[in-house]
Amino acid sequence: xxxxxxxxxxxxxxxxxxxxxxxxxxxxxxxxxxxxxxxxxxxxxxxxxxxxxxxxxxxxxxxxxxxxxxxxxxxxxxxxxxxxxxxxxxxxxxxxxxxxxxxxxxxxxxxxxxxxxxxxxxxxxxxxxxxxxxxxxxxxxxxxxxxxxxxxxxxxxxxxxxxxxxxxxxxxxxxxxxxxxxxxxxxxxxxxxxxxxxxxxxxxxxxxxxxxxxxxxxxxxxxxxxxxxxxxxxxxxxxxxxxxxxxxxxxxxxxxxxxxxxxxxxxxxxxxxxxxxxxxxxxxxxxxxxxxxxxxxxxxxxxxxxxxxxxxxxxxxxxxxxxxxxxxxxxxxxxxxxxxxxxxxxxxxxxxxxxxxxxxxxxxxxxxxxxxxxxxxxxxxxxxxxxxxxxxxxxxxxxxxxxxxxxxxxxxxxxxxxxxxxxxxxxxxxxxxxxxxxxxxxxxxxxxxxxxx
Amino acid sequence: xxxxxxxxxxxxxxxxxxxxxxxxxxxxxxxxxxxxxxxxxxxxxxxxxxxxxxxxxxxxxxxxxxxxxxxxxxxxxxxxxxxxxxxxxxxxxxxxxxxxxxxxxxxxxxxxxxxxxxxxxxxxxxxxxxxxxxxxxxxxxxxxxxxxxxxxxxxxxxxxxxxxxxxxxxxxxxxxxxxxxxxxxxxxxxxxxxxxxxxxxxxxxxxxxxxxxxxxxxxxxxxxxxxxxxxxxxxxxxxxxxxxxxxxxxxxxxxxxxxxxxxxxxxxxxxxxxxxxxxxxxxxxxxxxxxxxxxxxxxxxxxxxxxxxxxxxxxxxxxxxxxxxxxxxxxxxxxxxxxxxxxxxxxxxxxxxxxxxxxxxxxxxxxxxxxxxxxxxxxxxxxxxxxx
Numbered sequence: 001x002x003x004x005x006x007x008x009x010x011x012x013x014x015x016x017x018x019x020x021x022x023x024x025x026x027x028x029x030x031x032x033x034x035x036x037x038x039x040x041x042x043x044x045x046x047x048x049x050x051x052x053x054x055x056x057x058x059x060x061x062x063x064x065x066x067x068x069x070x071x072x073x074x075x076x077x078x079x080x081x082x083x084x085x086x087x088x089x090x091x092x093x094x095x096x097x098x099x100x101x102x103x104x105x106x107x108x109x110x111x112x113x114x115x116x117x118x119x120x121x122x123x124x125x126x127x128x129x130x131x132x133x134x135x136x137x138x139x140x141x142x143x144x145x146x147x148x149x150x151x152x153x154x155x156x157x158x159x160x161x162x163x164x165x166x167x168x169x170x171x172x173x174x175x176x177x178x179x180x181x182x183x184x185x186x187x188x189x190x191x192x193x194x195x196x197x198x199x200x201x202x203x204x205x206x207x208x209x210x211x212x213x214x215x216x217x218x219x220x221x222x223x224x225x226x227x228x229x230x231x232x233x234x235x236x237x238x239x240x241x242x243x244x245x246x247x248x249x250x251x252x253x254x255x256x257x258x259x260x261x262x263x264x265x266x267x268x269x270x271x272x273x274x275x276x277x278x279x280x281x282x283x284x285x286x287x288x289x290x291x292x293x294x295x296x297x298x299x300x301x302x303x304x305x306x307x308x309x310x311x312x313x314x315x316x317x318x319x320x321x322x323x324x325x326x327x328x329x330x331x332x333x334x335x336x337x338x339x340x341x342x343x344x345x346x347x348x349x350x351x352x353x354x355x356x357x358x359x360x361x362x363x364x365x366x367x368x369x370x371x372x373x374x375x376x377x378x379x380x381x382x383x384x385x386x387x388x389x390x391x392x393x394x395x396x397x398x399x400x401x402x403x404x405x406x407x408x409x410x411x412x413x414x415x416x417x418x419x420x421x422x423x424x425x426x427x428x429x430x431x432x433x434x435x436x437x438x439x440x441x442x443x444x445x446x447x448x449x450x451x452x453x
Numbered sequence: 454x455x456x457x458x459x460x461x462x463x464x465x466x467x468x469x470x471x472x473x474x475x476x477x478x479x480x481x482x483x484x485x486x487x488x489x490x491x492x493x494x495x496x497x498x499x500x501x502x503x504x505x506x507x508x509x510x511x512x513x514x515x516x517x518x519x520x521x522x523x524x525x526x527x528x529x530x531x532x533x534x535x536x537x538x539x540x541x542x543x544x545x546x547x548x549x550x551x552x553x554x555x556x557x558x559x560x561x562x563x564x565x566x567x568x569x570x571x572x573x574x575x576x577x578x579x580x581x582x583x584x585x586x587x588x589x590x591x592x593x594x595x596x597x598x599x600x601x602x603x604x605x606x607x608x609x610x611x612x613x614x615x616x617x618x619x620x621x622x623x624x625x626x627x628x629x630x631x632x633x634x635x636x637x638x639x640x641x642x643x644x645x646x647x648x649x650x651x652x653x654x655x656x657x658x659x660x661x662x663x664x665x666x667x668x669x670x671x672x673x674x675x676x677x678x679x680x681x682x683x684x685x686x687x688x689x690x691x692x693x694x695x696x697x698x699x700x701x702x703x704x705x706x707x708x709x710x711x712x713x714x715x716x717x718x719x720x721x722x723x724x725x726x727x728x729x730x731x732x733x734x735x736x737x738x739x740x741x742x743x744x745x746x747x748x749x750x751x752x753x754x755x756x757x758x759x760x761x762x763x764x765x766x767x768x769x770x771x772x773x774x775x776x777x778x779x780x781x782x783x784x785x786x787x788x789x790x791x792x793x794x795x796x797x798x799x800x801x802x803x804x805x806x807x808x809x810x811x812x813x814x815x816x817x818x819x820x821x822x823x824x825x826x827x828x829x830x831x832x833x834x835x836x837x838x839x840x841x
Contacts, residue, residue, distance in 0.1 A: 208577025
């Protein structure tokens with residue numbers, strides 16, 4: 001990271017030019033003027049709708065008259081396989097068990113952290129109950145080099161990709177081990193090692209970024225064909241998909257053939273706004289078609305279907321000149337939106353309890369595993385106990401840990417701290433030293449020394 | 454015969470360069486048009502350019518206007534680094550201001566391409582592209598249209614490195630370029646200069662080069678050297694009007710330093726973008742009028758983070774300051790200059806810091822010449838500051 005050169009002299013750089021990449025991307029031809037409307041042609045020749053045939057029957061297409069896109073499912077709510085053409089077990093037993101344990105870990109972590117917030121031990125949390133299957137299932141089909149863009153309810157993705165409970169706790173308690181240096185609200189996870197870009201609160205902003213990142217991955221491979229083919233994967237909810245960023249992202253991904261898989265968690269709610277108030281069309285899946293994107297709708301509670309869809313989507317995204325794929329995973333948001341929400345203010349408790357009891361990704365997989373003899377009540381008890389114990393240990397350790405040093409308030413705004421920021425850091429130090437009784441800097445690593453330069 | 458010839462030739466020689474929608478008062482003495490062919494702000498001789506950039510006689514120079522210099526910078530960056538890509542609306546055919554002329558032909562449409570019409574998409578796509586290790590140049594067609602991208606800039610690009618923290622991930626490879634400023638007939642939606650809005654956001658660098666050569670050096674730095682996202686603002690009225698000698702080879706200019714264009718001891722004038730040329734004219738006029746007067750002219754060029762040191766050093770020397778910018782007065786860059794100057798040079802100041810800026814109005818078409826700071830207003834502010 002070289003600093004910007006100091007003034008007075010502008011350095012003239014002489015370069016040895018490397019091999020220049022010059023090939024033309026055939027996927028984005030510039031407009032070729034075509035022949036004018038041919039006589040007696042049955043199709044339109046306008047540049048905007050080249051495949052459209054003329055009709056003399058005036059029909060307004062009514063989307064409500066079209067059948068909704070089907071929802072792909074391999075395993076039903078009782079854990080029985082209904083799609084016998086696929087082997088859901090394209091992974092060994094112990095790998096499937098790991099998925100199960102990961103979903104269980106997420107679910108137990110969620111309960112503990114939700115309660116911790118209610119007890120005032122943490123400021124905020126978001127539970128992903130009911131949606132663990134979407135997160136773990138899709139993540140199980142990704143490669144380590146794939147770039148992940150999350151919204152906020154995908155802790156299962158983080159865990160499946162290798163983040164640890166310790167990593168989670170560091171972020172949740174904003175302590176000195178937090179990669180985010182204590183700058184973000186709880187659940188805004190990120191990991192360089194696991195290629196997860198740190199979560200930001202504004203919704204849908206990550207979606208066009210995922211398109212751009214996918215384009216970069218494609219370009220990198222064009223520059224160096226030895227680079228492993230990778231995708232970017234982008235998670236968002238059905239509410240976020242109303243934002244302009246969603247539309248911009250899909251449109252650019254399609255026109256520029258970006259190897260990105262969009263995963264929409266359609267859980268029926270955006271805080272208190274039910275999906276019937278969020279959109280009129282056939283979910284988010286119908287929009288993919290509008291943008292010229294291959295799309296599938298899956299049962300989000302069926303971890304096998306979710307995983308299969310992602311495996312296939314990834315292949316499609318990387319084939320040939322690449323393209324985006326949209327997966328709409330249906331589920332139900334069992335949890336409140338966050339700890340700042342009481343969802344019983346806008347929905348019946350009974351409805352939630354029924355979903356919780358009747359069908360969720362964890363019990364579905366458990367039933368399948370038990371039928372196969374891979375799991376039983378004892379294993380369940382043991383798993384829950386050991387997971388809970390581990391979580392509580394990490395919780396306790398993280399809660400006691402020091403917070404990041406005060407210098408981290410000023411660092412990373414720019415690559416190098418500017419003279420202004422250095423001066424401001426110095427000023428803050430002066431203030432705290434002038435009024436030592438007014439500030440307790442001891443929770444922060446290095447205390448007041450954390451402002452030394 | 455002879456009289457007819459004379460009449461004919463005088464008709465032919467009559468200059469028809471004035472356009473009715475942008476004409477000066479015929480009695481104007483101070484408010485003359487900037488003569489871009491003679492302005493000392495531009496390097497009109499090879500010697501001037503070589504001196505300015507410390508180049509020997511063996512270094513090649515090119516005579517270029519602002520668009521050509523921008524194009525040249527992007528061309529250099531793309532040649533040198535395969536990770537540089539350029540995209541935006543209409544950039545493939547050369548761009549509405551011809552800033553990307555020939556680039557798609559040379560580098561291919563995988564590296565120089567049109568996006569659909571969506572500034573939020575362009576910005577978001579650019580951020581993602583940079584986060585994944587490329588050096589994207591994202592073009593916003595007019596600064597007036599950057600607002601759909603405001604969320605991506607303020608909440609994402611500006612915060613990216615900060616929220617990532619120890620992961621080290623960032624989108625510093627991003628440069629967001631946009632033409633800005635008044636052009637004579639741009640009215641409400643083709644004249645805006647939103648630099649102050651971005652200067653109130655930590656995490657992005659906002660720069661506005663004054664000339665073709667400055668644009669080339671600063672753009673190359675922004676693309677190839679700088680690891681912070683850069684908002685690169687190009688005063689559109691200079692695109693064709695400003696022509697000068699520009700170093701042919703790639704070169705870098707700092708993105709966090711102001712430049713003293715003319716040294717002086719009596720008054721500091723700070724400006725950036727097109728008004729610098731007007732400040733130069735006002736300075737010439739006033740220095741002729743007031744014998745012995747020497748005005749120091751500073752090009753801020755880095756709007757934020759900005760070069761406090763150079764500005765304060767100057768005002769501590771002269772004791773008087775005038776700040777000039779096109780965008781509106783209230784809470785503009787001038788306000789920050791004034792606040793900082795009074796903090797850093799209070800006891801030295803002989804007069805309040807004067808600000809010459811657009812009125813707090815929108816850029817109405819027919820009123821432009823009364824809204825955008827002109828030579829008279831700058832001259833007047835300088836004079837009153839000197840006589841305070």
